Amino acid sequence: MSHLFSPTTVGNVPLANRIIIAPMCEYSAEAGCATDWHMIHLGHLALSGAALLFVEATAVEPDGRITPGDLGLWSDDTEAALGRVVAAVRRYSPIKLGIQLGHAGRKASSDAPWNGGQLVPESAGGWQGWAPSAIAHNAVEPPPHALDEAGLARVRDAFVASARRAIRLGFDAIELHAAHGYLLHQFLSPLSNQRQDAYGGSLENRMRFPLEVFQALREVTPSNVALGVRVSATDWVEGGWDLEQTLVFAQQLKERGCEFIDVSSGGVSSQQKIPVGPNYQVPFAQEIKRRVGMPTITVGLITEAQQAEDILAQGQADMVALARGMLYDPRWPWHAAAQLGGQVVAPHQYWRSQPREQKNLFGETRFGQR
Numbered sequence: 001m002s003h004l005f006s007p008t009t010v011g012n013v014p015l016a017n018r019i020i021i022a023p024m025c026e027y028s029a030e031a032g033c034a035t036d037w038h039m040i041h042l043g044h045l046a047l048s049g050a051a052l053l054f055v056e057a058t059a060v061e062p063d064g065r066i067t068p069g070d071l072g073l074w075s076d077d078t079e080a081a082l083g084r085v086v087a088a089v090r091r092y093s094p095i096k097l098g099i100q101l102g103h104a105g106r107k108a109s110s111d112a113p114w115n116g117g118q119l120v121p122e123s124a125g126g127w128q129g130w131a132p133s134a135i136a137h138n139a140v141e142p143p144p145h146a147l148d149e150a151g152l153a154r155v156r157d158a159f160v161a162s163a164r165r166a167i168r169l170g171f172d173a174i175e176l177h178a179a180h181g182y183l184l185h186q187f188l189s190p191l192s193n194q195r196q197d198a199y200g201g202s203l204e205n206r207m208r209f210p211l212e213v214f215q216a217l218r219e220v221t222p223s224n225v226a227l228g229v230r231v232s233a234t235d236w237v238e239g240g241w242d243l244e245q246t247l248v249f250a251q252q253l254k255e256r257g258c259e260f261i262d263v264s265s266g267g268v269s270s271q272q273k274i275p276v277g278p279n280y281q282v283p284f285a286q287e288i289k290r291r292v293g294m295p296t297i298t299v300g301l302i303t304e305a306q307q308a309e310d311i312l313a314q315g316q317a318d319m320v321a322l323a324r325g326m327l328y329d330p331r332w333p334w335h336a337a338a339q340l341g342g343q344v345v346a347p348h349q350y351w352r353s354q355p356r357e358q359k360n361l362f363g364e365t366r367f368g369q370r
Helices: 036-045 076-092 149-169 183-188 203-220 243-255 282-292 305-313 324-328 332-340 348-353
Strands: 008-010 013-015 019-021 052-059 096-102 173-178 226-232 260-264 296-299 319-322
Touching: 019 332, 036 052, 036 076, 052 076, 052 173, 076 096, 076 149, 096 149, 149 173, 149 203, 173 183, 173 203, 183 203, 203 226, 203 243, 226 243, 243 282, 260 282, 282 296, 305 319, 305 332, 319 324
Parallel strands: 019 052, 019 319, 052 096, 096 173, 173 226, 226 260, 260 296, 296 319
Antiparallel strands: 008 013
């Protein structure tokens, strides 16, 4: 049997295979509410044959949006809008659904990438971000607000409230976003966290707030919903966050009941030097899997079926996540199954597309098995 198409579990959530669709920001929400774009985007990805589909980074409060177009889950309106999308996916696909909850911190109030991605000033409808320290991401930008004790409590409570909404919507997994230079990563990295209190300085102190947020989510997340964390294993900047610190953080998460770790890198500094190439982040996932033993997802320039199969066969990760590759080829799991001798669940409406030489490519849909 193909490793890629063997079943696994995250927490108590069964997965039909090891293919994960990574969260991908769409910058297409309206006041935090999902739109018809999300219905189309997530709807067609839900028919891909992957085991688990993560909804994009979803802000826990309006100030936590990366852009004005970010998806949110902080109000009844945002919950209802996302609920319509979830209901449509549930009606036609057995795929497991996850949501990534995050807060942009000092990287908030940016324009959409296709508009240049630059900071949107308050005079143009933007807002001032929040961060562990009043240090701007870019030297030409105004500094963010440094979170005080009341601000820390507000943000922590916002994560919990959003998690409760996600659970109410029936998501199978919640991923806490502590990567890519956003707020929780900003607390972890000494490049962005220069506080002088219990939340800054030593590694123990810099981990404190992200661990508090995780613990708060752990306390409200039921056993039938998998709870994990996305990390940046390194800042790719000397003197910044690195793999050894990530290993300590991962161990602390594991001890608090973290059920999976999604391993990425970078994002906190414009000085980063990333050697991008196929499998460039896999060694980080491999080391975390080896030394911490937590179910591990690897991501980043994994584009070929045999490439993904080899990662799993060599024990470098437990699951493989695709993002851009899945956008380019939304039927990537079908094609991988055909190449590796696996099987995917596909809707009956598409069964006639099955190539003659791949008679056993499609399996029965399994609705109701959550």
